[in-house]
Amino acid sequence: MPAGKTRSKSDGYGSEPVPAPFADHSRPSRDRTKKINDKTNNTVKHVMLYFGSFNPIHKGHIALAEYAIEKGLCDEVVLVVSPQNPLKPAGQQAPELDRFSMAETACAASKYPDKIKPSVIEFMLDKPSYTIHILRHLTENYGTQMRFSILMGDDLVPQLPEWKQYREIIDNYPIFVYPRTGQPLPDLGGRITLLEDAPLYPYSSSEIRERLGRGEDVGNMLPEGVMRYIREKDLWSPASYIASLTARLEATPDDASLYVERGQWHYRRNEWGEALNDFNRALQIDPDHREARQFVEMTYEILSFRHTDIYNP
Numbered sequence: 001m002p003a004g005k006t007r008s009k010s011d012g013y014g015s016e017p018v019p020a021p022f023a024d025h026s027r028p029s030r031d032r033t034k035k036i037n038d039k040t041n042n043t044v045k046h047v048m049l050y051f052g053s054f055n056p057i058h059k060g061h062i063a064l065a066e067y068a069i070e071k072g073l074c075d076e077v078v079l080v081v082s083p084q085n086p087l088k089p090a091g092q093q094a095p096e097l098d099r100f101s102m103a104e105t106a107c108a109a110s111k112y113p114d115k116i117k118p119s120v121i122e123f124m125l126d127k128p129s130y131t132i133h134i135l136r137h138l139t140e141n142y143g144t145q146m147r148f149s150i151l152m153g154d155d156l157v158p159q160l161p162e163w164k165q166y167r168e169i170i171d172n173y174p175i176f177v178y179p180r181t182g183q184p185l186p187d188l189g190g191r192i193t194l195l196e197d198a199p200l201y202p203y204s205s206s207e208i209r210e211r212l213g214r215g216e217d218v219g220n221m222l223p224e225g226v227m228r229y230i231r232e233k234d235l236w237s238p239a240s241y242i243a244s245l246t247a248r249l250e251a252t253p254d255d256a257s258l259y260v261e262r263g264q265w266h267y268r269r270n271e272w273g274e275a276l277n278d279f280n281r282a283l284q285i286d287p288d289h290r291e292a293r294q295f296v297e298m299t300y301e302i303l304s305f306r307h308t309d310i311y312n313p
Helices: 058-070 096-108 131-142 157-162 164-172 205-213 224-234 238-251 256-268 272-285 292-308
Strands: 045-054 076-083 116-119 147-152 174-180 192-194
Touching: 045 058, 045 131, 058 076, 058 096, 058 116, 058 147, 076 096, 096 116, 096 224, 131 147, 131 164, 157 164, 157 174, 238 256, 256 272, 256 292, 272 292
Parallel strands: 045 076, 045 147, 076 116, 147 174, 174 192
Antiparallel strands: none
16 A cells, blocks of 8 residues: 555445545645636646546556656546446456555556556545546545546547536546547547547457456556456456356346356356356256357267367367
């Protein structure tokens, strides 16, 4: 954990202390008048907020933060780690504090560890979490010391008009956009700055999770120390996916799709008996489940071939 203040049980987050976001800055007095993102005061620090699940954080995330510092776009980049998403499929989203710990490790290993930091601020606010609520909270509590901007990919820009109080966001908080899709950006009153020369990495967090699930080496995609953390915590391994699906099946034992999904993981691991059990159970629940039937046929075909192949007894 980085040096500085902590939040503990009295802060409403639980019994384990966690780093207080923006802990280096004392809370301003309530009776002081402050403007939102006042750019006229040179003592105000410019903090760029980089929102994301960081599931897991990878070299591309850190390269963007380093780029923002090197280009003088801001004084600090804060990676705001998003809370747990209950809609994510089983095993895909690592626990909140694991994702924060990986972000903390990656930031500490960056070129500018004193200027690139993670934050748990979004964990601590009321749910559902909206960007405008976080921005208001930060401005209310730190607006005399900091002004805030947002870093995001161009794939999110078309969604901005759907965000809660989006007009307040674009009117008061500059948005810096790095290209991911190359699509043209909508005109939002000159409040968007396209970072055309921002570094781009040819992989994503979802690809990294998929490759981890297949047992592939992704160490070259991850910042120093993150791969070690993933191994120690057994995150996104085939065994962890199967365990998560098993837990979900205990809660919903008649969900054919979950049996098929778990069966596919067994299938990838050449665990033919377990795979067949899951696919056949799915067919008992839903006799018309096409995918389950296809996997049963493929599994029997593999077993039949292995039975007759003298070189693969």
